[in-house]
Amino acid sequence: MRITAPVKAAAQRLTLPFLIFVSAMLVVFGKTDALLYDGLRVAMVDRIAPVLQAVSEPFVTVTGVFQAVADAVAVHRENVELREENARLLQWQEVARSLAAENAELRELAKLVPEDVVNSIATRVIADSGGAFARNVLVNAGQNEGVQRGQAAMTGVGLVGRVAEVGSHTARVLLLTDLNSHIPVEFEESHVRAILDGDNSEEPRLVYLPPKTEVKVGMRVVTGGSGGVFPPGLPVGVVSSVSGDLIRVEPYAELARLELLRIVDFGLSGVLPQSAVPAPKATGRGGRSADAAR
Amino acid sequence: MPFALSRDVGYSLRFVPFVTTLLFAVFSVVPLNLPGFAVVTPAFALMAVFHWTVYRPDLMPLSAVFVTGLLLDLLNGTPYVGLSALALLGGRTVVMGQRQFFVNRTFPVVWLGFCIVAAATFAFFWIVVSILHGAVLGLRPFVFQAVLTVACYPVGSYILAWAHRILVART
Numbered sequence: 001m002r003i004t005a006p007v008k009a010a011a012q013r014l015t016l017p018f019l020i021f022v023s024a025m026l027v028v029f030g031k032t033d034a035l036l037y038d039g040l041r042v043a044m045v046d047r048i049a050p051v052l053q054a055v056s057e058p059f060v061t062v063t064g065v066f067q068a069v070a071d072a073v074a075v076h077r078e079n080v081e082l083r084e085e086n087a088r089l090l091q092w093q094e095v096a097r098s099l100a101a102e103n104a105e106l107r108e109l110a111k112l113v114p115e116d117v118v119n120s121i122a123t124r125v126i127a128d129s130g131g132a133f134a135r136n137v138l139v140n141a142g143q144n145e146g147v148q149r150g151q152a153a154m155t156g157v158g159l160v161g162r163v164a165e166v167g168s169h170t171a172r173v174l175l176l177t178d179l180n181s182h183i184p185v186e187f188e189e190s191h192v193r194a195i196l197d198g199d200n201s202e203e204p205r206l207v208y209l210p211p212k213t214e215v216k217v218g219m220r221v222v223t224g225g226s227g228g229v230f231p232p233g234l235p236v237g238v239v240s241s242v243s244g245d246l247i248r249v250e251p252y253a254e255l256a257r258l259e260l261l262r263i264v265d266f267g268l269s270g271v272l273p274q275s276a277v278p279a280p281k282a283t284g285r286g287g288r289s290a291d292a293a294r
Numbered sequence: 295m296p297f298a299l300s301r302d303v304g305y306s307l308r309f310v311p312f313v314t315t316l317l318f319a320v321f322s323v324v325p326l327n328l329p330g331f332a333v334v335t336p337a338f339a340l341m342a343v344f345h346w347t348v349y350r351p352d353l354m355p356l357s358a359v360f361v362t363g364l365l366l367d368l369l370n371g372t373p374y375v376g377l378s379a380l381a382l383l384g385g386r387t388v389v390m391g392q393r394q395f396f397v398n399r400t401f402p403v404v405w406l407g408f409c410i411v412a413a414a415t416f417a418f419f420w421i422v423v424s425i426l427h428g429a430v431l432g433l434r435p436f437v438f439q440a441v442l443t444v445a446c447y448p449v450g451s452y453i454l455a456w457a458h459r460i461l462v463a464r465t
Contacts (some may be wrong), residue, residue, distance in 0.1 A: 019360045020383055026364075026376030031426055037375045041368045048320070048369070056324045063326075127369065128325035130335030132416065132439040133423045133431065134372040137325070165371070172371050179427055180373065201432050258325070 038165055045127075045138060046167040052126045053140060060259070121145050121263045126170070128258070133200060135178035136161070139261055142169040150229055152264045158235040158252030159183075159223060160261060171263070175255055176204050176236070185236055185249075186224035187215075193224050196236065196249060202256070203240055203248040215242050221249050231266045310461045311353040312362075314454060315342035319366045334439040339366050340415060341443065341450035343382050344408050347389040348396045349458060359386050374426060381415050388414070401448075409444045416440040 029036055071078075123139035141147050143166050153160045153173040161181060164174040174181050181198035185206070194209045209215070219239045225232035240250035318338035326335060339362055346354035363379025370378070389396070389411060396404050420436045 015356045016383065016387060019356055020380065023360070023363065023376040023379040023383060027374055027380065027422075027426070030373055030375045034373050037368070041371065041375075044365075044368050045371075051320060052324065055320065059324060059326055125325050127323040128335070129370045129372070130323055130325075131370050131372065132334055132419060132435040133374075134370050136371045138323075138371070179431075199432070200435055 042165055042167040042170075045170050045172070046142070049126060049138070049140065049167075049170045052138065056126050063259075119146070119265045121147060121265070123147075123171075123261050123263055125258045125261060133179065135175040135181075135198065135200070135255070136164065137173050137175065137258055137261075139171050139173060139263070140169065141263065142167045142171045144169050146265065147171045147263050148265070152223075152230050152234060152266070153261045154234065154264055155253040155258065155261060158237060159230075160251075160253045160255065160258065162229065163263060173261065173263075176251055177202060177255055183230070183236075184224040184226045185221050186232070188220040188222045188233075193226060196221070201248075203250050206239070206247040206249055209247070215239060215247050217242055304464065307461050307464055308353055310457055311342075311346040311350055312358045314457050315339060315346065315354070315358065315362050316365060318342040318450065319362050319369065322366070323369045334435055334442060336443040336446040336450070337412070337415070337439065338446075338450060339363075339378070340382065340385065340412060341408070341447055342454060343386055344389060344411055345451055345454045347386050348393065348404060348407075350461075351390060351393070354386070356383065356386065359383055374423065377419070377422060380422075381418055384418065385411050385415055401451075404451075405444075405447060408447050412440050412443050412447075416443075 121141050123141040123145075125137045126140050127138035129136045139147075139153075147163060147166050149163055149166050151163045153163060159176065161173045161175040161178070162183070163171050165172040176183065176196060176198055177200065178198045179200050181196075181204070183196045184193065185196045186193045190213075192210060192213050194206045194213075196204050197207050198204045206215070206221070217239050221236045221239065223230040223232055223234040223236060235252055237249040237251040239247060241248045318341060322335055322338040324335075343354065343359055343362065359382045360379050363382040364375070366378040366382075367375040389407070392407070396407050416436045416439060420431060420433060424431045
């Protein structure tokens with residue numbers, strides 16, 4: 001069928017306003033219902049994951065080469081540092097051994113209930129949002145591997161964030177630094193509770209501290225048990241700056257360069273809106289609000 | 295009329311701009327993990343949309359720009375789906391309006407043009423995300439990503455120009 005020239009011209013003129021309108025509406029709808037696009041996003045990311053994995057593979061190699069060069073340059077200085085550190089750590093090892101023995105004895109005496117077994121899933125980062133206003137990463141494990149929404153993601157040194165979306169073989173981890181990340185934490189020593197709020201900068205802020213809490217640079221921050229999402233005591237970071245009400249925490253994990261993550265299942269269900277009750281398939285917004293009302 | 299140009303290109307090659315743009319979009323979420331390369335990566339999709347709008351707007355229609363933007367938004371995992379689509383559509387419209395300043399100019403002039411477009415795009419992101427989030431966000435990551443994007447444009451443009459040469463050579 002041939003379309004007449006005037007109709008075609010009119011359609012062409014209207015394309016831009018139409019597409020701009022659609023885009024703007026998508027943004028507005030997304031703002032009113034934050035979960036609207038979850039299903040679509042997860043489905044698409046699952047499909048595209050093999051591509052992402054294939055593309056990121058050579059970069060792992062390239063990164064390895066860069067790292068090898070950097071290591072070779074720094075080898076002498078690092079060697080000296082490591083020797084010193086090794087000597088120091090050997091002393092700590094002695095201390096840890098005696099403490100572990102003492103701890104075992106005390107546990108025996110107090111008849112302490114043994115802690116739950118922790119399952120962890122090792123995953124590789126296959127995509128990194130890398131945007132100016134989003135801090136999240138995609139990992140190559142999902143529902144099929146046992147990943148669930150709300151689980152903690154860690155590197156060897158500390159908490160990275162929590163699982164926000166799960167596909168069948170991918171999952172998205174919202175980093176501590178993301179605008180939408182709010183994690184209950186506490187100070188390791190005083191157990192004073194607070195919330196660690198991401199604000200898009202490299203160092204998240206501590207908010208909702210009780211008034212007149214004494215905070216000093218260098219204080220260690222760990223996850224707090226409140227909310228039942230994470231078990232208490234996972235290492236998060238150290239207070240890096242205090243200026244008036246603005247307290248910033250430097251995460252232990254190097255969030256800018258994440259390669260391998262451990263998704264940890266502590267068997268806690270906790271307060272997990274929307275994910276606690278899996279939404280029935282092919283239900284619109286009505287279905288979800290019915291869940292929320294329950 | 296630029297839309298008539300597409301007749302000179304073979305059917306399969308018509309999709310070179312769109313496909314390279316999609317690839318650039320995917321590439322922008324690949325973790326580079328290079329030492330010193332911070333959290334943000336350059337906005338590769340913006341480079342591609344700009345490049346093709348300047349050199350072959352007939353092969354980079356609005357619908358292709360829209361789809362690229364949506365793909366980027368879904369890949370990014372931000373709650374603001376549609377935002378990149380809006381920004382890219384805006385960018386394309388501005389470039390189309392000012393095309394006569396870019397065509398047949400030396401690379402530095404085009405680069406300067408890209409610099410302005412990138413600055414405007416990231417200013418737009420900063421303002422809109424601040425409004426949507428209900429708080430003024432720190433400018434630093436936005437400025438940083440804009441600078442990184444502009445700095446990487448020559449490389450991106452080189453790759454696209456190479457794809458463009460194939461497109462021309464085969465037709």
